[in-house]
Amino acid sequence: MKHLFTFFLLISIYSVKAQRNYIANTANSDSPGLENTVVGASAGFTSLTGGDNSFFGFSAGLNAGPGYDNTFIGSYAGANSRFGISNTFVGSFSGYSNVAGVSNVMIGDGVGYQNNGSYNTFIGNNAGYNNTIGSYNIFHGHVAGYSNTTGSHNIIIGPNAGTTITNGDDNVLIGYSSQAEDGLHNATAIGSGSRVVISNALILGNQANVGIGTSAPTTRLEVVSETPDNSGLRLSNLTTASPATQSTDQFLSVDEKGNVIKAGYKLRINNPSEWSDKVFVPGYQLKPLSEVKKFIDANQHLPGIPSAVEVAKEGVDLVKMNAKLLEKVEELTLYLLEQQKANKEMKAEIDELRALIKK
Template sequence: MIGNTQNTFPTGVGTNVGIGTTSPSTRLQVTSATAGTSGVRLTNMTSATAVTAVNGKALSVDASGNIILTPVVNSSSAVTNIYSVDGTLSANRNVTMNSKNLTFSPTAANSQFFINGVSGDIGIGNILPTAKLDVTGSIKSKTLWATNTATSATSFASSLDFLKNSNVFSAGYEMADAGVSGATRRMFNFYDLHAWSSEISANDDLFIMNVIDRSNTERLTFYGHKAGGISNGQSNFIINDKSGAEIFKLGDNGSNSIYLQMGKSDSKFVVGGYGDYGVGHKFVVKDGSALIDGNILTNSNVGIGSNNFTDGTDTYRLSVKGAVRADRVRVYTTWADYVFNKNYHLPSLEDVEQHIKDNGHLKDIPSAKEVEANGIELGEMNKLLLQKIEELTLYMIEMNKEIIKLKSQIKNN
């Protein structure tokens, strides 16, 4: 039998409608005959956004309580933005990049922030990082002192706390700091030890930069005090060996007195060459000349063309192999005025003649053979020559007396 009936809508309080059930518990209850399906299909419904290949629709309720369809993003779709509006993360979130790169590209050129999804390398200002962090451009850092100068000394509970807050920059392998219990340091460290902390006095405000090897040995240190600090604001640059012993130090005592020291006994300074040149010498100038406007002082010997300073039992302060030229030479020695003493024994000319016949040279004067073999002492030789001149003078005086006497005799005859 075919008939027409008009839709009726139950309006009574507590009246429910059931489809597929005779005891609905809500105003409308649909019970499907197939598990996993709702038994409800909506057809010919539209929304403001059309359905596309990568989008589906979600059933939602608008502000008026109407059931509507809204588009949703399918998980397999291509995502071009993270948020369509501002949002706040209420907890930590993990982003799995799946070997994809993440790039933030502001409108300014070369200002990208880039993360390589395979290597994990980060680029700032570039999208081709060659290290874990590759920055194109400058890095600006504000230290604790620049941002927290009002903090009182009591902010630091211990030396460890002070040291940690004074570390402006550290990089490299981390190891224990032997100077402060519980502290660590890395292979490169820069400390700004500010004077407003009670850990150091106001006059000792200083900075320290050091390089440590993996054996925890400090190899290089540079530090400076402000004016009025330790030794009136000194600066020091120090290089240590593998055991931590100082091998080189360049510094000042804070009053314009600069010094360079190499304290090890086997230290050497080479100019114009390398360390293996001039073995055995402490200071070597390989090429060119050395100009010293001040005085040269030594408590030892000086050699020019020679390193031999002994001759028999004598040791000479200056040894020269080659000619010596000078405008003046002054020699301090004894002198021969003893010849004019009344007690001086003046040899007779007959004795002088006999000595020459026997020895081939004047008495007290070295022979040619001795001079060729041993050289002469300038001061001693000048004294001996003067001795002979004074003896000749005495002989001439005596001869003159004899001549005068003979003239007188001749005249009287």
């Protein structure tokens, strides 16, 4: 009974001396820290002066100092974290070199091994392994972001994703082995094997088809509008100040299957009646020029041609407008032919009169 009393007395003395620490290995039982839990050989071995830390595993928090609110689980987890605050390292050698980084979450063997950045979340064996001062990164997947050293604000998700970049900020890589060139900014690659090589760019897939409004795209980009006979596409931010002098002999068109194709300036009609050759069909009613003049005087444009106000409001159908313009040219040809006929008849009459005068 006397020995039992002595044992409990010794425990009480150690508890007071360690200021409410729970030390499961006697080498650290004289730690001056506050409310720490240390379990494992050499865990928290050096002067553990911080508080509210939990170290579990061989040499976990080995060189811990005044840092606090840390949780290290695994052999050598957070081994060199002297001044770190609010870090969670789970896995052998996770956060091993972290000296002063704060608010990091690292889960997996060797994850964030070289880390000294802050506010990072690394999940997966050796994810973010070489990260030194990069901060505010999210790396998720086996060796995701493995080579990153100084890049910040990056999101890299997927096994082997982002393994080639060492720096660059504000990038997003999602998918198995999705990659980016070094030093990019605001670059995004989504999809297995996708790769982006310039800043401020978005890459979708690797030799993949992209569908908008469809789950089964058959080309690189297929857009299915919710409204029939509506492309679902819009080009905006084009104003009257947009350059109109630049021209090309190519433009985008749509074939009979709905595919967008590159084509020359070629307009098509559905049937011959939509074209202007009807002007030359016998029986075509050509308006007298006197009626045309009255119409022009009243409306300030040719009959059958939309006014400037109508064009500004409604636009024009290029096929119909071209047909109308050619119709006016053909009507003008008929007027000229009539004038030529009248002139010829008049000349004949004049010649007859001259002959009579000579007699």
